[in-house]
Amino acid sequence: MPAYKAPLREIRFILYELLKAETLSNTVPAYADATPDVIDAILEEAGKFCENELQPLNHSGDEEGCHFDNGAVTTPKGFKEAYAKFVEGGWPGLPCDPDYGGQGLPKLINFAVEEMICSANLSFGMYPGLSNGNYNAIHAHGDEAQKALYLPKLVTGEWSGTMCLTEPQCGTDLGLCKTRAEANADGSYNLFGTKIFISAGEHDLTENIIHLVLARLPDAPAGIRGISLFVCPKFLPTADGGVGARNKVACGSTEKKMGIKASSTCVINFDGAQAWLVGRPHKGMSAMFTMMNTARLAVGMQGLGIAEAAYQGAVTYAKDRLQMRSVAGAKFPEKPADPIIVHPDVRRMLLKMRALTEASRALSYWMGMELDIAAHHPDPERRAAADDLVALLTPVVKAFLTDHGFDAANLGVQVFGGHGYIREWGMEQLVRDARITQIYEGTNGIQALDLVGRKLGTGVGRLARRFFHPVSEYIETASEKPALQEFVLPTAKAFAKLQQATAWLAQAGMADPEEAGAAATDYLRLFALTALAYMWCRMAEIALDKQGGEEAAFYEAKLAAARFFMARLLPETNSLFTMLTAGKATLMALPAEAF
Template identity: 65%
Template sequence: MATYKAPIRDMMFVLYEVMNADKLPEMESFEEATRDLVEPILEEAGKIAEEVLFPLNRSGDEEGCIWSDGKVSTPTGFKEAYKTFCEGGWTGLACDPAYGGMGMPKAIDSMIAEMICSSNLSFGMYPGLSHGAYHSLHTFGSDDMKDMYLPKLVDGSWSGTMCLTEPHCGTDLGLCRTKAEPQSDGSYGVTGTKIFISAGEHDMTENIIHLVLARTPDAPEGIKGISLFIVPKFIPDDQGDAGEANGVTCGSIEHKMGIKASSTCVMNFDGAKGWLVGELNKGMRGMFAMMNAARLAVGMQGLGLAEASYQGAVEYAKERLQGRSLSGVKHPDKPADPIIVHPDVRRMLMTQRAYIEGCRAMGAWVAEELDISRRHADDKRREEADEFVQLMTPIVKALFTDLGFECTNIGMQVFGGHGFIREHGMEQYVRDCRIAQIYEGTNGIQALDLIGRKMPAKAGRNLRRFFHPVQDYIEKYVMDEEMGEFVQPLAKAFGRLQQATGQLARVGMGKPEEAAAGATEYLRLFGLVALAYMWCRMVEASKDKADEDESGFYGAKITTARFYMEKLLPQTNSLFASIMAGGASMMELDEELF
């Protein structure tokens, strides 16, 4: 059976021994985020994940959401779990205290997001979408709008969505046809259809607040004519409560491969009353505020599901008896040895472990820089942190979800035929994880964003925020007696990344398709180098403690780092070769021959 135990020990190691979470309280608004508060918060979140959310994961998948006459019912137990979740203040953990939030750093919130995704991704979609709506309104909404909506989003009594996609319009939002007609009272009448709207309709909150991209009658063509509107399911009354019904209905829900307990809706807006968020024709700014936060969150979905799959695979591998060890019987008291003695099973488990722990550290690095970009006292340091986050966002989204899907497939493979059977829970992780590579911009789009926008931005300044600290680290430790074993492979892979970056920058100026042909491999190469850097930092934090650690925690870190460098990082060789080969072979075949 699937199992889950929140990895609090590893999270605390990443936050306080690898990263600099102990310095977070030095920044404005984070004064209370001290270690003696953070650890019990993580432990309590772990209990919610293990005891409240995880028991509903399989039943929610099997029951799914039910649509009837425009209403959506969530699976049994979800409403009660959501109430418990809200009462614990989890919906407002990283929100502004001015609106009822706890004001915790993103570095802490991202760890809790991982636990939620591990235990019940479908459930996590509902508060996750609300937080995206909160962030966009907090950044671009008027003061009156913030006072009206943010306290309700923070306490969880209202939820939020982002309404972008239309039947004919996905990535190319400039094709948006939804209309917003100005009204005499200053509002807009919003008319159109949006599809694939997560949490667009459900029964867990009093109201649902839709953030909708639409076009006013005289707006410019394309993306420059898109505006953002807030369109509530129920129009707030004079007391700020959910009042009369708005012209918003759910036409149907999708029947999906995974995340079946998350309602994915077709939403119809029929002259619905909405209000402009931010400036007219500047709607993409507000929506990208949601999408960038969502892309980092989706990366945590891949990581969370990988962790859950790994835990299930480890437990099974220790219990399942099949064959004998090739080096001799390991358990003579049993009719066969557990499959964890076999090299190929070890290969699978070590691959999962190395990717998961590397991604957790890398995610914490990006989250910490995000906190710095918002709260650090020094303007220059904030700018540098923001440039780093902008660069790393598409990498986190695509790499974590690609590796998450790979790891959930590996977890199912460890179970053999039993993994293919629903009752063991492993196949659900595969199905749930698959969407993470698609929504919030497919991973191919993330790769194009990396080479087309993030890499050349500010004359390449974003790249320096990663390249410079890694280069400095290599120069410091490459000849170190203890660290050299790990830093030297990093140095070689980093050199390949530098060469590939120069190649794509050169060809991209005159042949954009040639650069785009290597985009996916480049993102993967970049991500693997980043993981290698994080593994070096984890070894650095572990090497002086391993000998005296009776638990074996630090020794396991060093062993896993060695596996990563020897068995996984060599992928950068083939990725580099593919990038340098160019794109002629993929572009020269005539369309008619496909």
């Protein structure tokens, strides 16, 4: 099994040297306690927990999977004990509101912890991950009584949460939802219907499970405007917040699936289950999107976590595996063959994994910091700007990082060769686990449509300007620094392509929506690579300033990865621009019956 070591030095580089995360404690009163000493202590402990408790369960959890028996789900051996330690350590409440028992720490720090959890054991991470999304939706849209009842239990981890959206006939198109809600005289409702693909829908880790459910009221208008959100506990809470009678909600079965086998994916049946309206009638989608948008960023972190785990495993193997001699002559003549890391093509794969992972970490952590600014910065204009930027880049982070996680895991298998295809080595599990991240919380094609169909046009391009303007200003300033030219010039060219593509989309998409749809996936990837180039420019600037010091090797490695990205990965933006501006004709010309 590939060993996992929390990449704390890499994480600290992003937090402190790139993002200056310590400024949160100085400029945002809500985060006054989030000093570097506190952050470092949290990261150290999180790294130990992931390395020592979660990663050892990853392979065995995949082999055993969850057990379903007569409506009850049992998680694999060791998971319940690990979850108890997770709760004991206070990890569920890390980013949560202190008014409900949370620690009130920045989401940025929680992003780093989530990355490590997902690298160590993605299946385990699904359980607290769903609870955190559930917490966010109730915190944002629940009434005071609902907050007081549910949030403290979610914060401690005593109770867990789900999001129940999908039905057999509706996935992305939630307007087709058929689950219905009937009002009771006491102000509660009874839910009737079936939800599928419900992650953490039933398990043995917590004493209660709180479902957030989309359903229709009797007077609901058709389509997405007729959906309401309800909170439906597995066990009805007692007056003192304890666990009471069993509600009429049950797990009908669990899915037999490709990956994340230690995460229970359930069919949940509501047979008159008692529930309570969250927010206003028929406004359930706006409430649910609070959870979904946070979840989409969290899924991006899953992709990042998988990519880091795959890279670490592949590097370890490439340094140990002896095969053939270097094409330039023996590099390790004392050994019977050279380790495969001497071969150019193996290095190509490892460097691709590394360069995209490091830049993806920078991009996603940047969004984490902007989330914190949007939530608590004292300046309302700064809050609004941060909120816009996060809204714009959420589909980019979700789609690109999960595509990269899957690609990195596949490259890891390739580095391992035949052993990568064998289960006992652990690399093929990463491929299977990563695959779902490109699908759930909105497929990556849907993310691309969200970017071009909604985000670019919002506020007559207001969201887009939140990214374009600072990048343009940075390029202009950095262009005056001779040492940065090898990084700035390729970034400037990619940025110009992105601007041209955006203008083309605005014109062609307005005239014909199918043109925008046809270009969307290529445009999102072009956007992502340009954003990563911007991240690499900033990281290279730091490395140039610090090379030759005590950590010379660390910063030289940064520069080497930056150069590889600029020379061998960023040029993809040229082909992406060509493809997306080719138009819809070749996609739409073939009649459906001819397929």
